[in-house]
Amino acid sequence: MTKIVQVPAAGAERRLSELGIALPPPPTPFGAYVEAVKIGNLLFLSGMLPVIDRKPQFVGRLGDELTVEEGYKAAELATRSALAAIRHELGSLDKVTRVVKLGVYIATQGDFREHPKVADGASELLLKVFGPDMLSGRVVLGVASLPLGLPVEVELVLEVAA
Template sequence: MTQQSIEQRIADLGLVLPEASDPQGSYTNCVKTGNLLYVSGKGPVAGLSEVPKGKLGREYSVEEGYEFARITGLDILAAVKLELGSLEKVTRVVKLQGFVNATEAFEQHPKVLDGCSDLMANVFGEKGVHARSVFGATSVRGNLPIIIDSIFEVEV
Protein backbone atom coordinates (compact mmCIF):
# COMPACT_ATOMS: atom_id res chain seq x y z
CA MET A 1 0.00 0.00 0.00
CA THR A 2 1.44 3.37 -0.99
CA GLN A 3 1.43 6.30 1.39
CA GLN A 4 -0.78 9.21 0.35
CA SER A 5 1.11 12.34 -0.67
CA ILE A 6 0.66 15.55 1.27
CA GLU A 7 -0.66 17.27 -1.86
CA GLN A 8 -3.26 14.51 -2.31
CA ARG A 9 -4.27 14.69 1.35
CA ILE A 10 -4.80 18.47 0.99
CA ALA A 11 -7.00 17.87 -2.06
CA ASP A 12 -8.92 15.06 -0.31
CA LEU A 13 -9.61 17.44 2.59
CA GLY A 14 -11.18 19.84 0.08
CA LEU A 15 -8.49 22.44 0.70
CA VAL A 16 -6.70 24.68 -1.77
CA LEU A 17 -3.42 26.40 -0.95
CA PRO A 18 -3.52 30.10 -1.75
CA GLU A 19 -0.62 31.97 -3.29
CA ALA A 20 1.69 32.69 -0.34
CA SER A 21 1.26 36.20 1.03
CA ASP A 22 4.18 38.61 0.77
CA PRO A 23 6.06 39.86 3.83
CA GLN A 24 4.65 43.11 5.21
CA GLY A 25 8.01 44.65 6.15
CA SER A 26 11.78 44.26 5.87
CA TYR A 27 11.95 40.48 6.30
CA THR A 28 11.50 37.26 4.39
CA ASN A 29 8.72 34.67 4.55
CA CYS A 30 11.07 31.85 5.56
CA VAL A 31 14.57 31.23 6.86
CA LYS A 32 16.08 27.77 6.64
CA THR A 33 18.96 26.87 8.92
CA GLY A 34 20.14 23.28 9.12
CA ASN A 35 17.03 21.13 9.11
CA LEU A 36 14.72 23.81 10.52
CA LEU A 37 12.50 26.16 8.55
CA TYR A 38 11.27 29.24 10.40
CA VAL A 39 8.17 30.85 8.89
CA SER A 40 7.50 34.50 9.68
CA GLY A 41 4.20 35.54 11.22
CA LYS A 42 1.24 35.09 8.91
CA GLY A 43 -2.36 36.24 9.22
CA PRO A 44 -5.66 35.40 7.51
CA VAL A 45 -5.01 37.36 4.33
CA ALA A 46 -4.01 35.00 1.49
CA GLY A 47 -6.78 34.05 -0.89
CA LEU A 48 -9.41 36.23 0.79
CA SER A 49 -11.34 38.91 -1.08
CA GLU A 50 -11.72 40.90 2.14
CA VAL A 51 -9.09 40.91 4.90
CA PRO A 52 -10.65 40.58 8.37
CA LYS A 53 -9.83 43.31 10.87
CA GLY A 54 -10.76 43.41 14.53
CA LYS A 55 -10.62 41.64 17.86
CA LEU A 56 -11.79 38.28 19.08
CA GLY A 57 -14.40 38.81 21.75
CA ARG A 58 -15.69 41.97 20.09
CA GLU A 59 -15.91 41.78 16.27
CA TYR A 60 -15.34 38.03 16.04
CA SER A 61 -16.44 34.86 17.84
CA VAL A 62 -14.27 31.91 18.87
CA GLU A 63 -15.63 29.97 15.87
CA GLU A 64 -14.69 32.76 13.47
CA GLY A 65 -11.26 32.93 15.10
CA TYR A 66 -10.82 29.19 14.60
CA GLU A 67 -11.54 29.66 10.87
CA PHE A 68 -9.11 32.60 10.68
CA ALA A 69 -6.42 30.39 12.25
CA ARG A 70 -7.17 27.63 9.71
CA ILE A 71 -6.91 30.12 6.84
CA THR A 72 -3.64 31.40 8.29
CA GLY A 73 -2.38 27.80 8.40
CA LEU A 74 -3.07 27.47 4.68
CA ASP A 75 -0.94 30.58 4.04
CA ILE A 76 1.82 29.09 6.21
CA LEU A 77 1.72 25.90 4.14
CA ALA A 78 1.79 27.95 0.92
CA ALA A 79 4.92 29.78 2.16
CA VAL A 80 6.56 26.46 3.10
CA LYS A 81 5.77 24.99 -0.31
CA LEU A 82 7.10 28.09 -2.06
CA GLU A 83 10.34 27.89 -0.06
CA LEU A 84 10.92 24.12 -0.33
CA GLY A 85 9.26 23.37 -3.66
CA SER A 86 7.23 20.58 -2.07
CA LEU A 87 5.45 19.91 1.21
CA GLU A 88 6.81 16.35 1.01
CA LYS A 89 10.09 17.78 2.37
CA VAL A 90 8.43 18.55 5.72
CA THR A 91 9.43 15.88 8.23
CA ARG A 92 7.72 17.47 11.26
CA VAL A 93 5.70 20.48 12.33
CA VAL A 94 7.75 21.56 15.34
CA LYS A 95 5.94 24.58 16.79
CA LEU A 96 3.18 27.10 16.24
CA GLN A 97 3.03 30.39 18.10
CA GLY A 98 -0.17 32.39 17.90
CA PHE A 99 -0.89 36.01 18.74
CA VAL A 100 -4.63 36.55 19.09
CA ASN A 101 -5.86 40.12 18.74
CA ALA A 102 -8.42 40.00 21.54
CA THR A 103 -10.33 42.01 24.06
CA GLU A 104 -9.02 42.08 27.60
CA ALA A 105 -11.78 39.72 28.78
CA PHE A 106 -11.27 37.13 26.00
CA GLU A 107 -10.03 33.77 27.35
CA GLN A 108 -10.43 31.31 24.49
CA HIS A 109 -7.05 31.80 22.79
CA PRO A 110 -6.26 28.05 22.68
CA LYS A 111 -9.57 27.25 20.95
CA VAL A 112 -8.79 29.86 18.29
CA LEU A 113 -5.29 28.49 17.58
CA ASP A 114 -6.78 24.99 17.32
CA GLY A 115 -7.88 26.02 13.81
CA CYS A 116 -4.26 25.97 12.67
CA SER A 117 -3.23 23.05 14.91
CA ASP A 118 -6.06 20.85 13.62
CA LEU A 119 -5.14 21.74 10.03
CA MET A 120 -1.50 20.69 10.55
CA ALA A 121 -2.55 17.38 12.14
CA ASN A 122 -5.07 16.71 9.35
CA VAL A 123 -2.54 17.47 6.61
CA PHE A 124 0.58 15.82 8.06
CA GLY A 125 -0.88 13.18 10.39
CA GLU A 126 1.34 12.35 13.39
CA LYS A 127 4.18 14.52 12.12
CA GLY A 128 1.76 17.47 12.20
CA VAL A 129 1.26 17.25 15.98
CA HIS A 130 3.41 20.02 17.43
CA ALA A 131 4.35 22.12 20.43
CA ARG A 132 2.77 25.55 20.61
CA SER A 133 2.12 28.68 22.56
CA VAL A 134 -0.61 31.29 22.21
CA PHE A 135 -0.81 34.83 23.53
CA GLY A 136 -3.46 37.49 23.69
CA ALA A 137 -2.39 40.76 22.09
CA THR A 138 -3.86 44.21 22.45
CA SER A 139 -2.69 45.03 18.93
CA VAL A 140 -1.25 43.21 15.90
CA ARG A 141 -0.20 44.44 12.45
CA GLY A 142 -3.06 45.58 10.27
CA ASN A 143 -5.53 44.96 13.12
CA LEU A 144 -5.71 41.32 11.94
CA PRO A 145 -7.54 38.95 14.33
CA ILE A 146 -4.57 36.54 14.55
CA ILE A 147 -0.91 36.19 13.58
CA ILE A 148 0.84 32.80 13.66
CA ASP A 149 4.52 32.04 13.24
CA SER A 150 5.84 28.51 12.92
CA ILE A 151 8.82 26.19 12.84
CA PHE A 152 9.12 23.09 10.64
CA GLU A 153 11.70 20.30 10.54
CA VAL A 154 12.59 19.64 6.91
CA GLU A 155 14.77 17.38 4.81
CA VAL A 156 18.30 18.72 4.45
Protein backbone atom coordinates in the same frame (compact mmCIF):
# COMPACT_ATOMS: atom_id res chain seq x y z
CA MET B 1 2.94 -16.99 8.62
CA THR B 2 1.62 -13.91 6.86
CA LYS B 3 3.98 -10.99 6.59
CA ILE B 4 2.39 -7.67 7.53
CA VAL B 5 3.35 -4.89 5.16
CA GLN B 6 2.91 -1.34 6.34
CA VAL B 7 1.64 0.99 3.66
CA PRO B 8 3.13 4.47 4.02
CA ALA B 9 0.65 7.19 4.92
CA ALA B 10 -0.36 9.60 2.21
CA GLY B 11 1.96 12.56 1.89
CA ALA B 12 0.92 16.08 2.78
CA GLU B 13 0.42 17.11 -0.86
CA ARG B 14 -1.85 14.12 -1.47
CA ARG B 15 -3.84 14.80 1.71
CA LEU B 16 -4.36 18.42 0.66
CA SER B 17 -5.69 17.25 -2.68
CA GLU B 18 -7.89 14.50 -1.21
CA LEU B 19 -9.37 16.91 1.35
CA GLY B 20 -9.98 19.58 -1.29
CA ILE B 21 -8.00 22.14 0.69
CA ALA B 22 -7.01 25.06 -1.53
CA LEU B 23 -4.04 27.20 -0.60
CA PRO B 24 -3.92 30.94 -1.26
CA PRO B 25 -1.04 32.41 -3.28
CA PRO B 26 2.20 32.46 -1.28
CA PRO B 27 2.24 35.51 0.98
CA THR B 28 4.54 38.44 0.33
CA PRO B 29 6.10 40.57 3.06
CA PHE B 30 4.40 43.72 4.31
CA GLY B 31 7.80 45.12 5.31
CA ALA B 32 11.56 44.58 5.31
CA TYR B 33 11.73 40.84 6.01
CA VAL B 34 11.42 37.47 4.27
CA GLU B 35 8.61 34.95 4.74
CA ALA B 36 10.91 31.98 5.42
CA VAL B 37 14.48 31.28 6.49
CA LYS B 38 16.04 27.81 6.23
CA ILE B 39 18.92 27.01 8.55
CA GLY B 40 20.21 23.45 8.28
CA ASN B 41 17.17 21.19 8.44
CA LEU B 42 14.94 23.79 10.11
CA LEU B 43 12.56 26.16 8.33
CA PHE B 44 11.47 29.24 10.29
CA LEU B 45 8.40 31.08 9.01
CA SER B 46 7.66 34.72 9.68
CA GLY B 47 4.31 35.47 11.25
CA MET B 48 1.54 34.39 8.86
CA LEU B 49 -1.64 36.43 8.68
CA PRO B 50 -5.21 35.73 7.53
CA VAL B 51 -4.81 37.58 4.23
CA ILE B 52 -5.28 36.68 0.58
CA ASP B 53 -3.35 38.69 -2.01
CA ARG B 54 -2.35 41.14 0.76
CA LYS B 55 -6.02 41.81 1.60
CA PRO B 56 -7.17 41.17 5.20
CA GLN B 57 -9.98 38.63 5.39
CA PHE B 58 -10.75 39.26 9.07
CA VAL B 59 -10.26 42.47 11.05
CA GLY B 60 -10.89 43.05 14.74
CA ARG B 61 -10.34 41.52 18.15
CA LEU B 62 -11.70 38.29 19.53
CA GLY B 63 -14.31 38.89 22.18
CA ASP B 64 -15.26 42.22 20.62
CA GLU B 65 -15.81 42.46 16.85
CA LEU B 66 -15.14 38.76 16.16
CA THR B 67 -16.53 35.48 17.49
CA VAL B 68 -14.57 32.38 18.45
CA GLU B 69 -15.74 30.74 15.20
CA GLU B 70 -14.41 33.66 13.14
CA GLY B 71 -11.14 33.49 15.06
CA TYR B 72 -10.89 29.76 14.31
CA LYS B 73 -11.39 30.48 10.60
CA ALA B 74 -8.82 33.29 10.72
CA ALA B 75 -6.26 30.94 12.34
CA GLU B 76 -7.01 28.31 9.70
CA LEU B 77 -6.54 30.84 6.88
CA ALA B 78 -3.27 32.12 8.36
CA THR B 79 -2.10 28.49 8.46
CA ARG B 80 -3.13 27.99 4.82
CA SER B 81 -0.90 30.96 4.03
CA ALA B 82 1.88 29.29 6.01
CA LEU B 83 1.43 26.09 3.97
CA ALA B 84 1.61 28.15 0.76
CA ALA B 85 4.84 29.77 2.00
CA ILE B 86 6.30 26.35 2.87
CA ARG B 87 5.41 24.96 -0.56
CA HIS B 88 6.90 28.05 -2.24
CA GLU B 89 10.13 27.75 -0.23
CA LEU B 90 10.60 23.96 -0.46
CA GLY B 91 8.75 23.06 -3.67
CA SER B 92 6.55 20.54 -1.84
CA LEU B 93 4.92 20.09 1.55
CA ASP B 94 6.13 16.50 1.43
CA LYS B 95 9.61 17.76 2.37
CA VAL B 96 8.36 18.62 5.86
CA THR B 97 9.49 15.87 8.23
CA ARG B 98 8.20 17.38 11.48
CA VAL B 99 6.20 20.34 12.73
CA VAL B 100 8.43 21.46 15.60
CA LYS B 101 6.57 24.44 17.02
CA LEU B 102 3.38 26.35 16.42
CA GLY B 103 2.80 29.80 17.87
CA VAL B 104 -0.62 31.43 17.65
CA TYR B 105 -1.00 35.08 18.63
CA ILE B 106 -4.57 36.30 19.10
CA ALA B 107 -5.68 39.92 19.37
CA THR B 108 -8.23 39.91 22.19
CA GLN B 109 -10.48 42.29 23.99
CA GLY B 110 -11.08 42.38 27.73
CA ASP B 111 -11.28 39.06 29.51
CA PHE B 112 -11.43 36.78 26.44
CA ARG B 113 -10.52 33.22 27.50
CA GLU B 114 -11.18 31.00 24.50
CA HIS B 115 -7.64 31.16 23.10
CA PRO B 116 -7.27 27.36 22.70
CA LYS B 117 -10.46 27.11 20.61
CA VAL B 118 -9.20 29.81 18.23
CA ALA B 119 -5.72 28.25 17.99
CA ASP B 120 -7.28 24.91 17.09
CA GLY B 121 -8.03 26.42 13.67
CA ALA B 122 -4.27 26.25 13.03
CA SER B 123 -3.56 22.99 14.88
CA GLU B 124 -6.40 21.04 13.30
CA LEU B 125 -5.42 22.08 9.76
CA LEU B 126 -1.82 20.99 10.40
CA LEU B 127 -3.15 17.71 11.80
CA LYS B 128 -5.23 17.10 8.64
CA VAL B 129 -2.35 17.91 6.30
CA PHE B 130 0.61 16.33 8.08
CA GLY B 131 -1.05 13.64 10.21
CA PRO B 132 -0.98 12.91 13.94
CA ASP B 133 2.67 11.85 14.02
CA MET B 134 3.74 15.41 13.23
CA LEU B 135 1.52 17.25 15.71
CA SER B 136 3.65 19.87 17.47
CA GLY B 137 3.86 21.66 20.73
CA ARG B 138 2.30 25.11 20.66
CA VAL B 139 2.16 28.41 22.43
CA VAL B 140 -1.00 30.50 22.36
CA LEU B 141 -0.91 34.11 23.49
CA GLY B 142 -3.46 36.87 23.71
CA VAL B 143 -2.14 40.27 22.63
CA ALA B 144 -3.51 43.82 22.48
CA SER B 145 -3.10 44.21 18.72
CA LEU B 146 -1.59 42.66 15.61
CA PRO B 147 -0.49 44.11 12.26
CA LEU B 148 -3.23 45.68 10.10
CA GLY B 149 -5.81 45.14 12.85
CA LEU B 150 -5.84 41.40 12.11
CA PRO B 151 -7.08 39.01 14.81
CA VAL B 152 -4.54 36.18 14.45
CA GLU B 153 -0.89 35.63 13.55
CA VAL B 154 0.60 32.15 13.18
CA GLU B 155 4.28 31.27 13.51
CA LEU B 156 5.82 27.91 12.57
CA VAL B 157 9.16 26.13 12.94
CA LEU B 158 9.50 23.00 10.83
CA GLU B 159 12.04 20.24 10.38
CA VAL B 160 12.58 19.59 6.68
CA ALA B 161 14.37 17.04 4.51
CA ALA B 162 17.79 18.17 3.34
